[in-house]
Amino acid sequence: xxxxxxxxxxxxxxxxxxxxxxxxxxxxxxxxxxxxxxxxxxxxxxxxxxxxxxxxxxxxxxxxxxxxxxxxxxxxxxxxxxxxxxxxxxxxxxxxxxxxxxxxxxxxxxxxxxxxxxxxxxxxxxxxxxxxxxxxxxxxxxxxxxxxxxxxxxxxxxxxxxxxxxxxxxxxxxxxxxxxxxxxxxxxxxxxxxxxxxxxxxxxxxxxxxxxxxxxxxxxxxxxxxxxxxxxxxxxxxxxxxxxxxxxxxxxxxxxxxxxxxxxxxxxxxxxxxxxxxxxxxxxxxxxxxxxxxxxxxxxxxxxxxxxxxxxxxxxxxxxxxxxxxxxxxxxxxxxxxxxxxxxxxxxxxxxxxxxxxxxxxxxxxxxxxxxxxxxxxxxxxxxxxxxxxxxxxxxxxxxxxxxxxxxxxxxxxxxxxxxxxxxxxxxxxxxxxxxxxxxxxxxxx
Numbered sequence: 001x002x003x004x005x006x007x008x009x010x011x012x013x014x015x016x017x018x019x020x021x022x023x024x025x026x027x028x029x030x031x032x033x034x035x036x037x038x039x040x041x042x043x044x045x046x047x048x049x050x051x052x053x054x055x056x057x058x059x060x061x062x063x064x065x066x067x068x069x070x071x072x073x074x075x076x077x078x079x080x081x082x083x084x085x086x087x088x089x090x091x092x093x094x095x096x097x098x099x100x101x102x103x104x105x106x107x108x109x110x111x112x113x114x115x116x117x118x119x120x121x122x123x124x125x126x127x128x129x130x131x132x133x134x135x136x137x138x139x140x141x142x143x144x145x146x147x148x149x150x151x152x153x154x155x156x157x158x159x160x161x162x163x164x165x166x167x168x169x170x171x172x173x174x175x176x177x178x179x180x181x182x183x184x185x186x187x188x189x190x191x192x193x194x195x196x197x198x199x200x201x202x203x204x205x206x207x208x209x210x211x212x213x214x215x216x217x218x219x220x221x222x223x224x225x226x227x228x229x230x231x232x233x234x235x236x237x238x239x240x241x242x243x244x245x246x247x248x249x250x251x252x253x254x255x256x257x258x259x260x261x262x263x264x265x266x267x268x269x270x271x272x273x274x275x276x277x278x279x280x281x282x283x284x285x286x287x288x289x290x291x292x293x294x295x296x297x298x299x300x301x302x303x304x305x306x307x308x309x310x311x312x313x314x315x316x317x318x319x320x321x322x323x324x325x326x327x328x329x330x331x332x333x334x335x336x337x338x339x340x341x342x343x344x345x346x347x348x349x350x351x352x353x354x355x356x357x358x359x360x361x362x363x364x365x366x367x368x369x370x371x372x373x374x375x376x377x378x379x380x381x382x383x384x385x386x387x388x389x390x391x392x393x394x395x396x397x398x399x400x401x402x403x404x405x406x407x408x409x410x411x412x413x414x415x416x417x418x419x420x421x422x423x424x425x426x427x428x429x430x431x432x433x434x435x436x437x438x439x440x441x442x443x444x445x446x
Contacts, residue, residue: 003118003175004127006168007111010074011134012141013165014107017100018046019142019265023284024155032090040206041094046101048202051382052195053105058375059236061113063186067176073106074165074172084159096159104165111135112374114176116362122306125313125359129302132354133295136347139265140291143284151281190236193223201383205390241373247364251377254357256431258381260321260350260424263388268343271417276336286336290343294351301352305359313356318432320349322425329421395420 021042029039060069080099087093111134115127149157197219204212227235242248265287272278272286305313324346331338358377365373395416 003114003171004130006171006175007107007114008130008134010107010165010168011111011131012138013162014077014104015135015138016142016145017104017138017162018043018050019139020146020149020158020161021046021097022269023143023146023281024150024158027150027155028090028093032093034090038090042097044202044206045094046097047382047386048199049098049101050105050108051202051379051386052198053102054108054378054382055194055237055372055375056191057106057109058113058371058373058378059191061109061371061375065176066110066113066117067173070106070110070172070176071169073103074169075103077103077106078163078166079103081159081162081165085156087156087159100159100162104162108378109371109375112358112362112378113371116365116370116374118176121363124362125305125310125355126299126302128358128362129298129300129305129355132302132351132358133298135354136291136298136351137295140288140295143269144281144288147279147281147284187230187234187236190223190226190230193219193226194236197223198379198383202386205383205386208390237372237376238369241365241369244364244369247361247369247373250357250360250364251380253431254361254377255380255384257353257357257428259384259388260428263385263392263424264346264350266389267392267417267420268339271332272336272339275333275417276339278336286340287343289340290345290347293344294347297348298351298355301348301355302359304352305356310356310360313352317349317352317356318428320345320352321428322432324349325421325425325428329418329425332415332418332421392420 025039025042028034028042032039057069057073077100080096080101080103082096083099084093084096087096111131115124115131119127145161146158149155149161197216200212200216200219203209204216223237224239227237227239230236231239268287269283272283278286301313301317304316324342328339328342328346331342358374361377362370362374
């Protein structure tokens, strides 16, 4: 389990790097005299490359040794951090973030592949619980670290923090020595088509562009045609993998659940800022306890999955989220202490869902499908998160809603947030009612 602990530490740095720059955007906008849409590329560019990189490294993990991929990725991550730290213009900042993401995306891919290759099936839930805890902790620390650094030092020092990732390279090279690799040809054309499709899709989502959406469909159709044409000749994504009913079904349910991955971290700061009038640093402090408890319980959740089964863990996860979103809908606009307590339940439920679903997806794959299959899972989770945050942005622009539960109870402040939380509760309830039984049936068949 030593390698899992090192992996979890890397996950903390990788995820923290994606969240701590959110609080630095106002400083960047002022220094370089940018518009909101221009400065958003510091975050948008990172997410796009991160999503593409997660499936690309997953594919490469079937061809190259993990320790070499991690070494390469972490060096690129550090190079991007150094470039960003030394930046004297906005173009250098964006270039640094893109380099960071191109390297850091090796971590989520490795976090899915390493537990499968290096941990026995009976302990895989525990391993995935540890890595999910790293993700939760990174999400929690990001806003706090970002707020502290931007409050007391220059925002460029946020880049310097990520240089700590270099310290993990010797450990990865020491412990990763049992890779089963295959010298298969690489489908470069398929990889480029997939990368362009994902990039256009995320741009279409974040910019709500119909034109980009149509171009995405054209490129996606071209990618599918190319992959079918390469069938039997090592395509970048083997479409036959989706003939695995358990994998495809679990992946679909994962998309419905993991849409909250980015939604909750995006929505809560908006609520605390606009309704409770809190600063970025104060918001980080409110969100930290929930993420910290979720990180601790992520390990417990992994053990529960190993002992009681993934369906049991997912039952707890769905129940915690359903209760949390329902209560948040009722008490929107109340004291930040209420929100802090409810986030403990909600974040724990989300972490349990991540552990259970990742474990179930991993059990549907074998052989050469492992790397790219888990990479697809990670990529789709980022895409779903981007869809969710875009829809939330559109809903927040609507303002007051008399149909919101808290407005009905006479607390109209933040009614649009109340209505969104109600939708979350209904959403997770429907997934619980429909998807849970299917997941349990698939686990029993396995």
